[in-house]
């Protein structure tokens with residue numbers, strides 16, 4: 348079995364050695380421009396078109412992240428990049444859910460305990476106990492209730508917050524109210540105080556966090572974007588912050604990354620920013636998942652994690 352690997356920034360040797368250890372009889376190599384030799388599996392992030400195009404012998408392509416939008420958008424301009432019938436897989440959790448839970452829970456608790464207000468008071472040397480927020484006024488709404496959104500919703504429900512989620516089809520997470528489809532979006536938004544985005548980037552979700560959505564949230568809402576920058580209309584968020592509709596935002600992802608130095612988001616006192624690291628690929632977990640999936644494919648099984656090209660995620 349031949350496995351090819353390409354990632355613009357990962358430690359390639361670590362991945363080659365790791366995959367070799369997990370599948371000892373495989374020949375694992377770094378793909379380099381000009382390498383047109385056949386392969387059974389490809390592990391990729393931002394793959395050059397020629398790495399995959401024409402390789403209909405591939406039995407699987409593994410994206411080395413959870414979101415496959417960068418690969419699917421390249422398919423728009425290079426439809427032959429993924430040969431017909433070759434399945435595309437993505438990382439399902441592999442250590443990312445726990446990171447998302449840490450990120451979301453710590454920030455929700457930060458807002459709920461009003462640490463942002465106390466930091467502002469501290470800067471004025473003011474000793475002023477504020478009224479507590481109540482859980483019943485702190486409904487958390489998770490947009491996208493898949494592998495990551497579902498876990499984030501569960502971890503916040505464990506802190507006794509009222510939690511709801513929104514997805515394409517109904518979910519059955521204990522203690523979480525599930526809303527599905529565009530027809531239930533307004534009901535989901537109505538009363539949501541903290542909006543957490545974990546949707547995939549698809550034509551249906553681009554720009555979804557806009558004025559219309561923000562205006563339907565509870566007053567003094569909080570917004571956390573952990574999915575993709577293109578989901579959020581940045582100017583609409585700035586307007587909602589200025590009007591007071593939104594009290595604060597925590598953003599991990601941006602339409603343009605790295606976020607340009609002249610972006611007004613940097614200077615806004617009620618926007619917190621992290622540089623797209625809410626959840627990163629954990630190499631060992633990812634390799635174990637890929638090796639397990641390869642074994643399942645080799646046995647003729649249908650492993651989970653296959654991307655639906657039709658749904659776009």
Ligand SMILES: NC(=O)C1=CN([C@@H]2O[C@H](COP(=O)(O)OP(=O)(O)OC[C@H]3O[C@@H](n4cnc5c(N)ncnc54)[C@H](O)[C@@H]3O)[C@@H](O)[C@H]2O)C=CC1
Nearest residue numbers: 413414491492493494495496514515547551573574625626
């Ligand atoms: N900031 C970061 O560091 C990271 C961000 N991500 C982002 O998180 C996203 C979510 O990842 P997973 O949970 O693994 O994806 P997933 O595919 O398991 O879940 C997606 C959820 O969104 C829902 N959804 C999709 N389209 C919808 C629509 N049009 N209307 C309503 N619901 C819709 C699905 O029903 C599902 O519940 C990734 O696509 C990626 O963009 C992932 C990893 C790290």
Ligand SMILES: O=C(O)C(=O)CO
Nearest residue numbers: 412413414626627628
């Ligand atoms: O896995 C993903 O989709 C990411 O965004 C990683 O940072």
